[in-house]
Each structure stands twice: as C-alpha cells, then as structure tokens.
Amino acid sequence: GENVEQxxxxxxxxxxxSAVIKCTYSDSASNYFPWYKQELGKGPQLIIDIxxxxxxxKDQRIAVTLNKTAKHFSLHITETQPEDSAVYFxxxxxxxxxxxxxSGTQLTVLP
Amino acid sequence: DVKVTQSSRYLVKRTGEKVFLECVQDMDHExxxxxxxxxxxxxxxxxxxxxxxxxxxxxxxxxxxxxREKKERFSLILESASTNQTSMYLCASSYYTGNTEAFxxxxxxxxxx
Numbered sequence: 001g002e003n004v005e006q007x008x009x010x011x012x013x014x015x016x017x018s019a020v021i022k023c024t025y026s027d028s029a030s031n032y033f034p035w036y037k038q039e040l041g042k043g044p045q046l047i048i049d050i051x052x053x054x055x056x057x058k059d060q061r062i063a064v065t066l067n068k069t070a071k072h073f074s075l076h077i078t079e080t081q082p083e084d085s086a087v088y089f090x091x092x093x094x095x096x097x098x099x100x101x102x103s104g105t106q107l108t109v110l111p
Numbered sequence: 112d113v114k115v116t117q118s119s120r121y122l123v124k125r126t127g128e129k130v131f132l133e134c135v136q137d138m139d140h141e142x143x144x145x146x147x148x149x150x151x152x153x154x155x156x157x158x159x160x161x162x163x164x165x166x167x168x169x170x171x172x173x174x175x176x177x178x179r180e181k182k183e184r185f186s187l188i189l190e191s192a193s194t195n196q197t198s199m200y201l202c203a204s205s206y207y208t209g210n211t212e213a214f215x216x217x218x219x220x221x222x223x224x
Contacts, residue, residue: 001170004153006153009151034212034213036215041217042217042218043115043201043203043215043216043217043218044154044201044215045215046212046213049212089153089154097142097159097161097167098156098159099144099156099213100156101146101153101154101155102153103151103152103153104151104153
C-alpha cells in the first residue's frame with residue numbers, strides 16, 4: 001500500500017515569513033495529493049490539492065509543488081499570519097476510497 | 112453549508128464496554144470513512160464504506176466494526192473497549208468516484224478508563 005512521510009513534525013516561523021512542509025510518497029500510481037489544515041478542536045479541512053498532471057498550483061498565499069519523478073510534494077505558505085497556526089496534513093491516493101495521510105506538521109506562527 | 116456531524120465531542124467509557132460512535136452527513140456522499148488520529152501517527156484509516164451495507168477494512172481494523180444501514184449514517188463500533196483505543200476518532204465522507212475532497216466531522220475524543 002501507499003506510505004506517506006511528512007517533515008517536519010513541528011515548525012515555528014515568524015509572522016510574515018514563509019513556511020514549507022515536505023512529503024514523500026511510495027506508490028508511483030498515486031495521482032492525487034491534497035493538503036488539509038486542522039485547527040484546534042476541529043476536523044481537518046482541505047486547503048489545496050494537486051493532481052499528477054500538474055507540477056504546481058497556487059491559491060493566494062498557498063502553493064503546492066509536485067515532483068513525480070522523485071515522488072515528493074511540498075506545501076508553501078508565504079507571508080504567514082497567526083491564523084495559519086494549525087496542524088497540516090499531506091495525503092496521497094490513486095483512489096477516492098484510500099487516502100493515505102502523513103503524520104502531520106504543527107505550524108506555529110510567532111507574532 | 113456541507114456538514115459531517117459526529118454524535119459526541121467527548122466520550123468516557125470503561126474497559127470492556129461496547130461503544131458506538133455515530134456519524135451523519137448531509138451531502139449525499141457515497142463514501143464514508145472512520146479514521147483514528149494519534150499524535151505523531153497522523154490519520155489512520157479504520158474502515159470505509161462506499162455504499163449502504165458495504166464496508167472494507169482500512170489499515171487498522173482490529174478491535175473495531177462498522178455499520179452502514181442508511182446512506183447518510185456510518186457507525187463505528189468498539190465491541191469491547193480497551194485503553195489502547197483511547198484516541199481521537201474522525202469521520203469523513205466524499206463522492207464515490209474521482210479524487211475529490213473528503214469532508215471531516217469535528218471529531219470524537221474517546222477516553223477508555
């Protein structure tokens with residue numbers, strides 16, 4: 001089955017700086033890579049996703065890049081704000097039924 | 112506004128009790144999932160269902176069972192709760208085909224004493 005590794009497990013940045021979270025996956029057949037944000041006391045919520053036919057996708061301050069050859073993808077958050085503080089999960093799948101998640105990154109944005 | 116609702120935010124149960132965690136979605140999704148969330152381990156899939164009365168094991172099904180009698184409702188059952196099942200449980204739903212967004216409930220924090 002698919003295995004997703006996520007780094008770092010914790011990340012602290014100053015407000016206004018950029019944050020990068022990296023994930024690797026094992027199954028070359030995986031073709032969908034979503035990122036979820038989990039705020040305290042809430043369930044995870046999709047913030048951005050990328051499919052295997054695209055190398056990069058942006059949505060305002062958030063971007064995701066995908067390197068299929070190396071089997072890794074990354075989340076980039078620019079101009080971080082305190083409300084970006086949360087746990088972020090990457091995931092990979094080749095089927096809507098089997099989403100495999102990384103172990104999560106606790107991002108703290110320091111004022 | 113789309114919604115996945117879990118019946119309890121917090122539960123405390125005794126070892127050996129039978130425990131039911133309920134989840135309801137209002138989006139007419141075919142797929143429903145139960146995940147377990149533990150620090151440093153991410154979200155691990157316990158069971159999922161792609162249709163009424165259909166279920167498939169995920170990565171960690173031992174000690175759990177599920178029931179889906181209606182499309183909108185998916186229940187997780189701990190037949191005999193143990194302390195190592197103390198965890199956060201998350202329910203999610205999504206459409207049947209294609210790689211689309213999974214919507215999560217707010218989670219149930221279960222403590223087994």
